[in-house]
Amino acid sequence: MILKENKISQTSSDSENPKTKSALLDKYEKQNQDANKKEVEGYERLKSKESSKLPRPTGWRMLILPFKMPEKTKGGLYFGQETLERQQVGSTCGLVLAQGPDCYKDKERYPDGPWCKKGDWVIFARYAGSRIQIDGGEVRLLNDDEVLASIDNPEDILHQY
Numbered sequence: 001m002i003l004k005e006n007k008i009s010q011t012s013s014d015s016e017n018p019k020t021k022s023a024l025l026d027k028y029e030k031q032n033q034d035a036n037k038k039e040v041e042g043y044e045r046l047k048s049k050e051s052s053k054l055p056r057p058t059g060w061r062m063l064i065l066p067f068k069m070p071e072k073t074k075g076g077l078y079f080g081q082e083t084l085e086r087q088q089v090g091s092t093c094g095l096v097l098a099q100g101p102d103c104y105k106d107k108e109r110y111p112d113g114p115w116c117k118k119g120d121w122v123i124f125a126r127y128a129g130s131r132i133q134i135d136g137g138e139v140r141l142l143n144d145d146e147v148l149a150s151i152d153n154p155e156d157i158l159h160q161y
Contacts, residue, residue, distance in 0.1 A: 055132060057100040057141055064094035064122065064129065064140045067154040085137070093154045094140065096120050103144045116150045123149045123157070 057063045069087055072078050079087075096118050104114035116122050129142035151157065 054097065054134065054139065055141065057098055057103070059100045060102045060105075060144045061100045061141050062096055062103055062144060062147075063098040064124065064142055065097050066091040066138065066140060067093040067095070067121070068137065092126050093121060093123050093151070093157055095154075096122060097139065099144075109145070115144075115147050121151045121154050122147045123151060 054063060068084065068091075069079070071084065096116055099118060104110050124140075124142055124146050125148065128146045129140040132139050132141065
């Protein structure tokens with residue numbers, strides 16, 4: 001009898017108390033959404049306005065924009081500019097901006113088709129490709145066979161420099 005009363009009181013208290021959310025959780029979710037929005041806006045701007053300034057890959061090469069970590073941590077600390085630049089140079093992850101006309105066309109080497117396409121995030125070797133300095137950072141020209149893997153989200157990878 002006592003157990004039944006406790007169960008009844010627990011179920012009634014659960015329905016009376018609404019689910020609450022932490023204010024800090026809301027703040028971090030908003031910051032993550034803002035960071036993702038900025039990243040998408042930067043990519044779109046790079047595609048539309050800045051794409052004419054970028055080198056166009058020839059042959060079997062592809063143009064990669066290395067991943068750049070957020071300037072601010074979840075806790076609110078800002079990274080120094082030197083740290084951000086060093087991290088971008090040492091990055092092994094990047095966004096495919098453009099591919100040359102012969103990229104992944106060799107059916108003997110790539111019988112299953114291309115490993116990646118424009119707009120995909122890829123992983124490559126630390127010192128792979130040619131580094132080209134542009135306003136706001138650098139881009140890399142990689143051969144199509146220097147791509148090691150493709151990923152959905154570069155933030156899932158631990159970035160060390």
